[in-house]
Amino acid sequence: MKKSCALLISLVLLAPMSWAIPAEGHKIMVAGPSPYAVDVAKKVSQMGGNAVDVAVAVAFTLSVTSPYYAALGGGGFALVKAKDSVEALDFRETAPAAYTKDSFAGLEKNASTDTGHAVGVPGIPAGLFALHKKHGKLPWARVLEGPIALAEKGFQVSGEWVRRTESEKSRLTSKKLFFTKEGKSYLPGDILKQPELARTLKKIRSQKEAGFYKGEVARDIVASVQKAGGKMSLEDLKNYKVRWLQPLEADYAGYRLYLMPPPSSGGLVIKTALNLIEKINLTQVPALSVDELHLLAEIQARAYRGRALLGDPDFHKNPLENLLSESYLSELSRSIRKEKVTTLAALPENFGADTKKEHTETTHFSVIDADGSAVAMTVTLNGNYGSGVIAEKSGVALNNEMDDFTTRPNEPNMFGLIQGLGNVVEGGKRPLSSMSPTLVTKDSKVVMALGAPGGPRIISAVLQVLYRVLGRGTDVDSAIQAPRVHHQFQPNTLFVDKDKLPPETLQALRVRGHMIEESTLAKVYAVRVNKAGILEGAFDLRGEGAAGGF
Ligand code: DON
DSSP: OOOOHHHHHHHHHHOSSOOOOOEEESSEEEEESOHHHHHHHHHHHHTTOOHHHHHHHHHHHHHHHOHHHHOTBOEEEEEEESSSSEEEEEEOOBOOTTOOTTTTTTSOTTHHHHSGGGOOBOOHHHHHHHHHHHHOOSOHHHHTHHHHHHHHHOEEOOHHHHHHHHTTTTTOSOOTTTSOTTSOOOOTTOEEOOHHHHHHHHHHHHHTTHHHHSHHHHHHHHHHHHHTTOOOOHHHHHTOOOEEEOOEEEEETTEEEEEOOTTBSHHHHHHHHHHHHHHTTGGGSOTTSHHHHHHHHHHHHHHHHGGGGOOOTTTSOOOHHHHTOHHHHHHHHHTOOSSSOOOOOOOOTTTTTOOOOOOOOOEEEEEEETTSOEEEEEEEOSSTTTTSOEEGGGTEEBOOGGGGSBSSTTSOOTTSOOOOGGGBOOTTOOOOBOOOOEEEEETTEEEEEEEOOSTTHHHHHHHHHHIIIIITOOOHHHHHHSOOEEOOSSSOOEEEETTTSOHHHHHHHHHTTOOEEEEOOOOOEEEEEOTTSOEEEEEOTTSOOEEEEO
C-alpha cells in the first residue's frame, strides 16, 4: 500500500481525526502528533537534512503547535542512532539548587503541580542544541526556519489543541498567548500566531542555547516562576547541562533493543517484562485472550515493582544489576499463576544493598531513514500545560516536572505512583521518569523507533507494541491500535483501554482477581523498516497524530 507523502499529509491535514494507516515512504519516515511536524520534516529532508536535523526541526515545531506537552519549558529524552553507536540523550528538567528533600513537606499539596515550585529547569532547548551539534548536518539556522515561520505566520489549531487549552483556562498564569484578545477560546481551524515565541526561537537561532538560558528569556522565565512562588534562579538556568548516557540494552525475539536508562524507569521495566514474556512463553497463548491479558498484567505488576528503587544516577546508586539478575527474574516468573492474580509485597528500600553515592502531558515522535539512522524522542511538560506558569514575554509554557520526584514519601503523585527514597528532591537532580523512547536493531541496523506519552502508561504501551510486533509478528499499526492493559504495581489496579475490550473479557479478568478500571491509555508513535525493507510509520488513534515519508 504505497502512498505519496504529499497526498498523505494533505489527507491528514483535512481529516477531522487521526488516521492510523501505516504510511510508507522512501528515504525518511516520521510519525508524531502533528501534521505540521510532518510537513516541516519533509522540508528539512528536501533541504538535505539527516534524521537528526528532521528530529530537531520536528521538536521545535511541536513547541509551536503543541505547547500543552511540547513547549520549550519542558524536557525529555531521546534514543539516537546517528553513526555507528546508539546513544541516549537526557535533557530532562532539573531541580533548582534551592530545593531539598524536605522542600515540599510544608507546602500546599498542589505545590508540585500548579505553582512556581512545580517548575524544573527546562531542558528542551539545550537538548535539541546538543543533539544537532553532535549529529546534525544542516546549519542550525536552517533547521529552525520552519518552526519560526509557523510561530510567526501562524498555524491552524487542532481540536485537541482547543480541548487541552480550554481545560486549563483558569490555571494558566497568562491568558494572552492562548486565548483571543477578548479572552475567548479559539476554535479548531482558527489561526494562532505566536510573535513572542517566534522572538524566542529567533534568539535561539542566533545565540544558540544562550538565547534561552541567558539574557532576556532567562530573566522572563525566572521572574514568572518566582511570581508564582518558585525559587528558580538565573544561575539554575545558566548551569543547565544535558547528559549523554549509555542506553540499557536487551535482547528480545532475535532483536537487540536500546532502552532509556535511569533517570528513566522505562528501560528497566521494559527489559524485565520482555524477559518474563519469554520465560513464560507468552506468544504461545492466543493473542488478546483473557489468559494473555491476565498474564500481561501479572508481568507488568512485577516489572514495575522495581521502579520504586530508582532515581537520578548522579545522586543514587540504582540496583539495576540485582533487579535484572537471573535469580530475581526467575523468582518473579515462578510467582506468576495463570489462573489467578498473585500480589507481591513491595521491595524493601535497601534491596540489592542499595547505598547512596557519596556526593561525588508529554509527546513522542519517531524518525527513521533508509541509511539506518533513527531518533526516538519523547518530550514533556508533565501535566497538560505543565505547571500552568507561563513566561509570557517569551511565549513559553513551563513544566511541572517536580511532581515526578518523591515530594512526599508514601503518597502517590499525580500518576498514582508511590515512589522511593532514591527519587527524593535535591538541588541539581533530575526526577525519575517513565518516558521510554526505544530503538530496535537487527544485525546492527535500526528497524524500529517508537515511544509514547502517558506517564507510567508509556512503559506498558511501548512494551505491548514491542511484544506484538517483534514477538508475535503483528503489523505495527495493528499493534498500536490493539487493546492494552496497564498494571503499575501500585495501585493494585488493572487499567484497561476504555471501550476496547468486551464486557465478558473484563468479567473474566475480575474472576481471576483483577480490580479493573477502564481508562485512557498512552499513545504510541512508531516508524520501522518492514520485512520488505520499506519504511513505514503509524500513530495511535487514541489521540492526534500524523505520519509521512519522503
Ligand atoms: O517523565 C514522566 O514520566 C512524566 N513526566 C511523563 C508525563 C506524561 O507522559 C504526560 N503525558 N500524557
